[in-house]
Amino acid sequence: MTLPDVLSTAVDDTGDPPLAPLPAHVAVLLRRVDAPPRLDAHLRAVHDVAVRIADWARQECPALDFDRDAVLFGAATHDIGKTV
Template sequence: MSGTADPPLLPLPDRVVGLLSELGSPPRLAAHLRAVHDVAHQLVVWVERHCPGVLLDREAVLFGAATHDVGKTVHVSELSGPGAAHEEAGQALLLAHGVGPELARFAATHAAWARSDVGVEDLLVSLADKIWKNKRVPELEDLVVARLAGATGRAVWEEFMALDEVLTRIGDRADERLAFQASFPIHA
């Protein structure tokens, strides 16, 4: 969760490491959360540099990315197969372990990015959860582009081109992140 990694990935926040340990997180889940957390960090840094006028809670995005699938500690089958039961379960787990609702929400919103009430932080967590493995979701990317264009006043096509460039760069390292995650067992 926090040791050296190949590829180099940021360690998970200490609070998240403690929570995952307490919950008996499967090693593969911790590896996945670390990869998504690292990608979220890259996205946040890019947004802060490219669109300094965008108001965003950096720590919320990073915490959300580091915990978005925590419900898979309960629904382990969803680590290797489809399912959405982990979303509500994850939010409930986080709340039960003293995480405030403003941070616990990411466990539920990371797959509900099309809702009208999600913020830019939620969109970035959702985007990180896709692009870590180089999955492009045009509808999600369009929502991010619209938020950026609205905040910067730049043309939508300009924001699209800029976002596409950074997502391509991040996505180019997906095979390394996928191999990292796959090197960990699903069960402890």
């Protein structure tokens, strides 16, 4: 498996159990900074949990005001500094 294939698997593959895909702009950013596949996979797993929590909060706590996109972006990029 080549490096681009590994990156694609970490970023795009739905896998088992299925994980929410990273937003396209985050995937581009991770490729631009040469993030290793292990970091891509970690960020994707954290992003998936954030998606589930955000969706739950919207349904169960409708009065809770939060920026879902900002939360998901933060979850998907929180460790990006490790590439430096």
